[in-house]
Amino acid sequence: MSPDTGFHALEDGEAQIGCGPLIQSYESTPRSLRIQVFDRVRAAGLISRADLAKDLGVSPASVTSVVSELIETGMVHEVATPKREGESNRGRPPVALGVRPEAGYVAGLKLSDHRHAAIITDFAGNTIAEAEIRHGVLQQETEMVIRDVVRLLDDALGQAGLTQTNLSAIGLGLPGVVDSATGQVMWSPLMREQGIALGPTLEELLGRPVRVDNDANLVTLAELWFGAGRARSDFAVVTIEHGVGMGVVINHRLYRGAMGLGLEIGHTKVQLDGALCRCGQRGCLEAYVADYALVREATTALNWGNRGVQSQQILLESLYDHAKAGNQSARAIFKRAGRYLALGLANIVNLFDPALILLSGERMRYDYLYAEEVLAAMRDMTLETNRPAPVVEIRAWGDQVWARGAAALALETATEIALRPEAV
Numbered sequence: 001m002s003p004d005t006g007f008h009a010l011e012d013g014e015a016q017i018g019c020g021p022l023i024q025s026y027e028s029t030p031r032s033l034r035i036q037v038f039d040r041v042r043a044a045g046l047i048s049r050a051d052l053a054k055d056l057g058v059s060p061a062s063v064t065s066v067v068s069e070l071i072e073t074g075m076v077h078e079v080a081t082p083k084r085e086g087e088s089n090r091g092r093p094p095v096a097l098g099v100r101p102e103a104g105y106v107a108g109l110k111l112s113d114h115r116h117a118a119i120i121t122d123f124a125g126n127t128i129a130e131a132e133i134r135h136g137v138l139q140q141e142t143e144m145v146i147r148d149v150v151r152l153l154d155d156a157l158g159q160a161g162l163t164q165t166n167l168s169a170i171g172l173g174l175p176g177v178v179d180s181a182t183g184q185v186m187w188s189p190l191m192r193e194q195g196i197a198l199g200p201t202l203e204e205l206l207g208r209p210v211r212v213d214n215d216a217n218l219v220t221l222a223e224l225w226f227g228a229g230r231a232r233s234d235f236a237v238v239t240i241e242h243g244v245g246m247g248v249v250i251n252h253r254l255y256r257g258a259m260g261l262g263l264e265i266g267h268t269k270v271q272l273d274g275a276l277c278r279c280g281q282r283g284c285l286e287a288y289v290a291d292y293a294l295v296r297e298a299t300t301a302l303n304w305g306n307r308g309v310q311s312q313q314i315l316l317e318s319l320y321d322h323a324k325a326g327n328q329s330a331r332a333i334f335k336r337a338g339r340y341l342a343l344g345l346a347n348i349v350n351l352f353d354p355a356l357i358l359l360s361g362e363r364m365r366y367d368y369l370y371a372e373e374v375l376a377a378m379r380d381m382t383l384e385t386n387r388p389a390p391v392v393e394i395r396a397w398g399d400q401v402w403a404r405g406a407a408a409l410a411l412e413t414a415t416e417i418a419l420r421p422e423a424v
Contacts, residue, residue, distance in 0.1 A: 033058065034419050037066045038099075039252075041076055042124075042415075043230050046096035067097060075103050075123070075418060099124045104168035105160070106414055107153055108407030110215060111174040111190055113138055113242055114313070116148055117403040118156040123168075125226055125411065129160035130403070139192045142201075149202060169209040169417065171409030172202070173218035173402060175243050177261055180213040186261070189243070189278050211413045216245025216263075217254060218405030219360050219395075224249055225408040228356060228393070235356040236348055238265065240363040243278070244286040244344070248352055265348065266290070270340055288340040291316050291363060297333045320366055334368035342374045346381035349390060360395035370394055 036056055041047055047055075053063040070076040078095040103123035110117045115135065120128040133152050140148070149172065157163060176188030183199015185191060199212040220237040223229040233252050239245040244266030248255045256262055266286035267279055274283030278292065287293050295312050298304055298319045322330035345357060359370055368374075370392070379389045395401075 032419070033062060034066050034069065035416065037063060038070060038075060038415060038419060041070075041097050042099050042225070043252075046079055046081065046098045048094070048096050052097070073418070074100055075415075076100060101126055104414060104418070105162060105166050106169050106171065106407055106410035107156060107167055108171045108218075108403045108405065108410055109149060109152060109173070110218065110402035110406055111145070111148070111172070112215075112402075113175075113190055116152050118152045119403040119407050120156050120160040120162065121404075121407045121411070123411065123414070125407070127404075128162075129156050131156040131159060138189075140190060142191060142193050142196050142198070145191060145198070146201065146205065150205070153206070164206055164208060167208050167410075168414035169211065169410040170202070170206065171218070171406035171411075171413065172198070172210060172212045173215040173406045173409070174212075175215050175241075175245065177264065178212055178214045179259065179261060180211065180217070180256055181259075183210065183212045185212065187279070209413055209417060211409050213406075213409055214245060214247075215239070215402055215405075217247045217256065218402055218409060219245075220247025220249060220254055220405070221408040221412070222401055222405035223358060224252070224254065225411065226404065228358065232356055234352075234354055235358065236352060236354040237358045237360055238345065238348070239361045240289060240341075240359065240369065241361040242292065243290050246348070248354070250352075265344055268344065268347065270343055285340060285344045289337045289344070289369070294319060294333055294337060297336070298330065301329045301333060302327075323368060331368070334366065338369055338371060338374040339377060341369055342377035343381060345378040345392075349378070349382045354390050357390050357392045358395050359392065360401075364394050 033056070037052060040052055040055055044051075049063050049067060050060065052067070053060045056063070067076065071078070076097050077100040079098045081094050081096045101122040101124040105120060105122055105128065108119045108121070115132050117130070117132040119130050122128060131152060133148065133155070135148065153164070153170070157166075174185070174188050174190055176190070177186040178184070178188075179186060183197060183203070185196045185198045187194050199210050202210040216237065216239045219239050220229075223235070223237060229235060229249055232249070235249050237247045246263045246265035248263055267277065267281070267284045269283045270285050270288065271283040275287040275293065275296075276282055277284035277287040279286075292312060295315045298315065302319070302322065304315065319330050319333065323334055348354065348357065363369065375392055382389065
């Protein structure tokens with residue numbers, strides 16, 4: 001560990017969080033047994049002490065001691081389970097450990113270019129309330145973004161019958177380059193300004209811990225906490241919406257890179273001096289696969305210059321309808337996007353060797369992007385090892401799933417805060 005991480009080793013091998021803002025970066029810290037036990041209980045739903053010790057490779061006595069602490073703090077509780085067939089009915093009924101839902105509440109918010117979504121969950125991840133607001137401004141001033149966040153949060157809390165003081169933490173996701181350790185938005189297509197300290201500003205305004213992250217990381221966290229990631233130690237998520245994002249889980253943990261800014265697959269270059277990307281550079285994968293890239297191609301190929309100010313969504317749906325109806329120009333646009341997507345997926349396989357790749361996002365309704373020929377092209381461009389290619393699954397999910405990922409981010413944050421050595 002580098003000396004400037006902000007963490008100091010304790011005698012028992014745990015990590016003490018130094019002075020600073022409400023939220024610190026946890027990705028580079030040693031994970032205490034307390035946090036490992038809680039994470040395993042959360043991921044399993046219900047699990048026995050014996051299975052906990054086996055899964056974590058530690059002694060039953062160590063697990064028993066930590067579990068007692070977690071029960072005392074109200075984070076975990078015992079749940080009676082039915083006896084297995086053949087077991088005696090005498091004696092104490094078997095119990096399993098589960099996260100106590102009433103341990104707290106968190107909020108998850110997802111910002112996008114046409115609507116913002118929010119969700120309130122308890123500590124077990126159960127949905128308490130949902131809300132969304134729509135807007136028509138592509139790039140907003142920071143003040144407007146903050147106003148929308150407060151309004152959206154108040155709407156969701158009102159439906160849940162809660163107030164801001166009931167929240168243990170708030171997770172917020174948006175597209176762009178985000179330093180999750182500091183809460184600074186370096187660049188986002190939703191905001192006119194760059195380098196905005198959005199997390200600290202919201203923390204000061206709301207008085208609650210706020211964690212901000214790239215939205216693709218949120219979908220990955222949703223899978224890690226509630227979906228396929230519960231059974232996978234290593235997997236990748238590629239999101240295709242208004243942009244192209246990526247999240248990677250390595251050894252059950254979300255990987256963010258040394259500075260928290262990594263895995264921008266949408267801005268890897270697939271064509272030198274190629275098409276203009278909304279980030280301002282040329283040749284990015286996103287500039288060939290994202291919805292604005294498809295509409296840009298259609299405007300030229302299908303002579304749509306006379307369609308006035310029709311929304312991008314309407315034009316995209318029209319392009320898909322043309323392709324389904326057999327229009328060769330429309331099909332060629334999707335086919336070209338599929339080839340570039342196959343290239344991006346092949347690069348992921350060659351770099352990370354994931355067992356599973358999840359293609360997620362609203363654009364996955366367009367089956368041309370994941371047709372068999374796209375997956376075959378991916379396999380053709382990956383290194384030949386005589387081993388099976390990674391499984392590719394489709395998740396055609398909407399904004400509330402992204403918000404659920406933001407809730408997972410808030411749960412991760414609230415858990416770290418609650419399980420600090422000085423808090424227990």
